[in-house]
Amino acid sequence: MIPLYHDLSEETVLVVGGGAVGRRKALNFVEEARVVVVSPAFDDRLIEAATGNDGSGGDDAPPSIELVRAAPDAESVSEWIDRVAPALVVASTDDRAVNAAAEATALDSGLLVNRTDVSGGRDPGSVVVPATVADDPVRVAVSTGGQSPALSKALRERISAEIEGAGAMAELTGELREELSTAGVAPEIRREAIRQVVRSEGVWKGLQKGRSKARTEANNVIEEVVDR
């Protein structure tokens, strides 16, 4: 399986099944997308997360979680998919037949689907949700190819410490490459300079002390490469 990153802003995610797993998926996707959860019963923490967030806040409202109390069977789950018009369907009920029907309908309609009750080989469009750790705009995704989700989670926790400060480093070097490009520095020198900056202990340490300290350190690294 090859990881791909998907922009779900402005999109809707339909979660069928509002138990512990449906709650985890809903809270993950609501960071970016509007989420609709269809289920006869809901996990308490999902109800908490959806409260005061009814999705009717107008165009500027942040993404929201909407809970819809219903128990579609394998035949009628397609009606929900048609009605909600999602980009991604999460099949997270404890009823295998309903999950399978949600998957089949989604794939027939050209939508993405995440089956939470199976691992292993999949049809294209049937996606796995990885464990992710973020220091925005940096995001690391971990999958074990479905073999060991618990290991994905444990690795995520380890990587979390490893990428501390990476978001600020991404922003700083994003600016630097723009500046070097505008200043007309030749592409191969520019690339070498940026490669050195992201590997510089001094810049990483500088980022902990603040933006201007990091910039000074980065400028020293860049000067050395440009003057070489």
Ligand SMILES: C[C@@]1(CC(=O)O)C2=NC(=C\c3[nH]c(c(CCC(=O)O)c3CC(=O)O)Cc3[nH]c(c(CC(=O)O)c3CCC(=O)O)/C=C3\N/C(=C\2)[C@@H](CCC(=O)O)[C@]3(C)CC(=O)O)/[C@H]1CCC(=O)O
């Ligand atoms: C990473 C994470 C993302 C997320 O879900 O958000 C995720 N599972 C997480 C946790 C977790 N899941 C399970 C446990 C209990 C321990 C264990 O059984 O290992 C724990 C750990 C815990 O809860 O502590 C049980 C489990 N999971 C799946 C099945 C079905 C099966 O294997 O057939 C069963 C057995 C159910 C049963 O037996 O009843 C299936 C999938 N779970 C996946 C992702 C996909 C593969 C990812 C990969 O390739 O590694 C895949 C294939 C589909 C999918 O859901 O996309 C999230 C970490 C969140 C975090 O980062 O904190």
Ligand SMILES: NC(=O)c1ccc[n+]([C@@H]2O[C@H](COP(=O)([O-])OP(=O)(O)OC[C@H]3O[C@@H](n4cnc5c(N)ncnc54)[C@H](O)[C@@H]3O)[C@@H](O)[C@H]2O)c1
């Ligand atoms: N992917 C993962 O990480 C992971 C982890 C644990 C379990 N699982 C699997 O995911 C599934 C869900 O696990 P869970 O712990 O959330 O179970 P759960 O029993 O807590 O939740 C299942 C939810 O589905 C709802 N539901 C039942 N029938 C429905 C229907 N016809 N339509 C809509 N909703 C319906 C229930 O009301 C309940 O809210 C199980 O099949 C389990 O094997 C996956």
